[in-house]
Amino acid sequence: MSAQTEKHAVLSEQLKACDVRPTPQREVVLKVILDKRDHPTADEVFARVKSAMPTISLATVYNCLDTLVSCGLVRSVNFERGPTRYCPNLRPHAHFHDEQTGSTHDIDLPESLLQKVKTVLPPGYEASSVEIIFRGKARASTSN
Amino acid sequence: MSAQTEKHAVLSEQLKACDVRPTPQREVVLKVILDKRDHPTADEVFARVKSAMPTISLATVYNCLDTLVSCGLVRSVNFERGPTRYCPNLRPHAHFHDEQTGSTHDIDLPESLLQKVKTVLPPGYEASSVEIIFRGKARASTSN
DNA sequence: CATCTTATTGGAATAATTCTAATTACTACT
């Protein structure tokens, strides 16, 4: 089995495991998000996907992204005003938003910290997720 | 001095202290945000402001909100996809977003926790702010 | 292979925000 075919099979399995039909569109959307590990907007995903599949529509990209988010293969993030961004990193992590460059960096979060943070919740509050966004400046920045 | 006049004077002072001209529009926008302590969108602020000042324009509401945010009298928050919301609570706090009701609750954050959270940042990262958003369900919910 | 369901498509519709150019309100001088 070629590397290509195998990679394809992996994506396909990930989708099936979430009970969503592994359509070519979903596979290619998932692929471009996993390939370049940044935080693209739907439009940016659309642009990247078009080279592999020129006939795909923007509506489908939105549909696929929503599907991938709701089955947990991709996370969506909203920094300030502006389009929703999509994130391939599924480990618990925070986002650091560099205000000078506009770039976004993932910051791994140990489970212990997440637990600690949840202790500020008054009784009766059940958090299913915790999102942490830092803003500021970073010395060396390459990713986004 | 009447309570009304005095309140007016306070708002006016707050604006001047930030080096922004205390225009009637800015005062009324700030007032409606401080009066009902929820997390309104620009449109909701516009609707509330219109009863006090029917001639105000939506563009002005956006302008005033931007000004108030940048001089630190109001905070802006972005939950998922959707319009920016504005928050009168200036104490350090997190937001709890109740997924059933859609309501948002402020959760006070002790300074010690903020410090603790910042320890996850690698060297070279300087955070000027930390935003924390919980999502989940809360037992008793009234505010938003 | 007929039927039923689900996904995709392109375009129109809506929502949220920003831009623009014209007017109005202040401020600072004289």
Added chain:
DNA sequence: AGTAGTAATTAGAATTATTCCAATAAGATG
């Protein structure tokens, strides 16, 4: 007070981001 200069407001147009819709296509089920 009068006027030049700057800043704020206004209404509406323009832009951006996203969703909706109706028609077609693809896949699953029996």
